[in-house]
Amino acid sequence: MTDRPAADSPRFEMLGAVRAFRSGRQLDLGPAKQRAVLAVLLLHLGKPVPTHRIVDAVWGDEPPENGANVVQKYVAGLRRILDPDRSPRTPGELLALTDGGYLLRAGSLDIEDFRNGLARADTSRRAGRLEEAAGMARSALDLWYGDALGGLTGPVFDAARNRLTEEHASAWELWAEIELSRGGFAGLVSELSHLVEEYPLREGLRAQLMIALYRSGRQAEALAVFRDAREFFLDELGAEPGERLQEIHRRILRNEPLGGGPPSGAASPSSTAPPSTTVFPSPASPLLAGSPPPLAAPPPPDDPMPVVVPAYSPASAGWPGGAPRPAPPGWPTGYAAPGAPVSPGSPGAVPHGWPTGALPGELLAPRRERIRWLAVLVAAVLPVATCTSGSWLYFAWTAVQRRSARYWATAAGYLGTFVLAFALIVTDPAPEGSVESTAQGAVGVVLGLLLLITSSVHGALLAAHPGDTVEARARRDLARHFAAVDPAGARQSGIGRPDLLRLFDDGGLIDLNHAPLREIARLPGVTPYEAHRIASVRYESGPYLSPDDLVRRGLLPAKTLRRLAPWLICVMPEQGPRA
Known part of the structure; x- marks a missing residue:
């Protein structure tokens, strides 16, 4: 200062x-x-x-x-x-x-004021000064006036924005819990409904909405919130809601009292029963620094699906050694037979409850990109259908989809070639009515034919190799958000693990903390030696907190990391970062 x-x-x-x-x-x-x-x-x-x-x-x-x-x-x-x-x-x-x-x-920074205000609000909540805590939490939330770091783009700003967004969601959960503890059930429903739409992956907000509805006498609507949550998580993540939501659902079905206030028409709102909802700040958030830690998130179900392979160690870099266990005919090599005594963390374990006679690949094999024949047909026919005038259109569309300057340059090259060929033909100085063309006209015709053939073949090949797409980027963003909110759930869902059989499509992410050596070695630009160092260092020196650690630890050049960053993720191991 x-x-x-x-x-x-x-x-x-x-x-x-x-x-x-x-x-x-x-x-x-x-x-x-x-x-x-x-x-x-x-x-x-x-x-x-x-x-x-x-x-x-x-x-x-x-x-x-x-x-x-x-x-x-x-x-x-x-x-x-x-x-x-x-x-x-x-x-x-x-x-x-x-x-x-x-x-x-x-002199002062609103982020620090936001965090300090939430820490004071949580301290007041723990001391039982709920009205004071609610005011402090709301004042801290009022400091937000838009998306954090609005208008700034790039990996550094995007990562910071994601962290701040998680803190913002945790702050809303803290405020909602305080209001539930005060007994303000009916007034919370509208705002919590809006927050669930804004933060659909936050199970805490969904749980608080269920409690608010149930304590307002709207049991059917509270159960409908759980049904919507289950449908959303199954569709988007391929996983059931967490144990916390399921426990609240079971208690509502049994018409049992829930914390956060008395049921409608029962005891007074001043009841001292402890609330059953608890804020779960993101791991990276300094939200409650200096105060007692919040309750831990409930453990995953006993039979998670799919089973997650343990983090890399020199003894477990590949598939388990030794002869495979007995398996039915046609069972994939390296997998245990159904019901075989395999530990849940073993790479050869098969998820509990697999249908009899079903092979793993039939249910949970990672989705492969299939050739989109319609796109191939459109890309090949478009130059012919437009007499080469639209030879550049598919490449421009690809540039938008894949956010690649290279395809913009390709589209501009094809467009420029068409303009040149058209100009040569139109300005051909051959005598009027003559069937003969001058050398200029002949060059224009040949150039047009070459453009037709080249753009058609090039477009078909490009469509047959989809590469990165808007959908894949959206899936990666969703997976990163899920991993930041619920690392345990991300590990269970196999985010960043293309070697696992799983339901969740993460858009091609590679988890630097859990993916085996062979998957890291497949990253473009990463040599086998570099892949081995990446896998070894995470075992010897502790997990990676972000892909930037690869540069900080001298494992990859910054240029290589910038190229690979969209496909890298660091899901925290169960034991957390090492000291």
């Missing part, structure tokens, strides 16, 4: 678009890249940030040639805005250059 008066220190806000205020007046932070540089410094508030990390976060795969100079220019602009009283050519106080990089010292 600087020695200047607190009133003169700027206040920064990131729970929405990045903003800065001084004395109640909003400051103009300059161009978008300059605001992005400020956001990187705010994400590491009070810690020096090396220039190369700022460049990677702001520009990603397309850094400027003179990145250090560009960052220096933006830092100078931020100093003029944030520290206008500083004399020119004197060291900055608010934004300083240290041996470790640029260091930002802020």
Whole structure:
């Protein structure tokens, strides 16, 4: 912190678009890249940030040639805005250059106010001061004015936004639990219904909605919430709701009392019965730092499906050694026979309850991308049907779907070739009425025929190899969100484990903490030696907290990681990170 008066220190806000205020007046932070540089410094508030990390976060795969100079220019602009009283050519106080990089010292930050407000609210809740706790929690939630880091894109900002979104959802659960403890059931239903739509993977919010409906005398609607939750989780994740939701469902069916207040027409709302709902903050959230830990999430069912293979160790890098156990004819090699005495964590274990005579691949084999013959046909016929004028259309559509500049360049090349061929034919100087063409016209015709054949064959081949798609990216985003909310459920569902038989399609993710060596070695650009080091280091030095650890631990070059990052995930092992 600087020695200047607190009133003169700027206040920064990131729970929405990045903003800065001084004395109640909003400051103009300059161009978008300059605001992005400020956001990187705010994400590491009070810690020096090396220039190369700022460049990677702001520009990603397309850094400027003179990145250090560009960052220096933006830092100078931020100093003029944030520290206008500083004399020119004197060291900055608010934004300083240290041996470790640029260091930002802020007067106040809304993220810290948000977290501190929630910690005070939880402390008051535990002390029984529910009205005070509700006000504190609501004040903290009111600090949000949009999507965190609004307008900023890139892996660094997306990861930070996801973490903050999880904290936001946990804050809503804390507020809802406080209100349930106060007995405000009917008034919560509308807001909790909206929150369930906004955060569909948060089982805590669904549980609180069920309790609010049940305690308001709306038992049928509470049961309908569970049915909707079960249908959603089965469709999207291929897994049943957690034990917590199922226990609440069973108690409602038996018409048993639930915590959070008395049933309608029974005891007074001032009942001291402890609430049965408990906030489960995300593991990375410092939401309740300094206070007693919340109750642990309930354990998974006894017979999870599919069974998850243990984390990598030198002794278990591949399939179990030795001769396979006896199995029926046609049973896949490496899998135990149905009912064979295999430990639940064994790679050869078969999920409990498998239908008699069914092979694993018939139910839970990872979904393979099939050739989409309709797309192949459209891509091949489109240039012919449009007389080459639409030869570029399929490639432009592919560029949109796969977010690839390469396909945009391909589409532009085909379009330019068509324009050139058309111009050569139209401007052919052959005499009017002549059936002969000049060399120019002949070149245009040949160029058009080559364009027709090339674009048709190229488009068909491209359609036959789908690659990355919007649907796959959406599945990966959903899987990452699920893993952040419920790591245990992610492990059970086999997220990031293409080697497992599973129902859940995660869009092609690879879990660096659990995927076997052979799957890591299949990543493009990763050599067998690098894959072995990745698998060994996670066993020797502890699990990876994020894919960036591969660069921090010297296992992969930053350029390779940037190319692979969309397909990497780090699901926390059951025992958590090692000390």
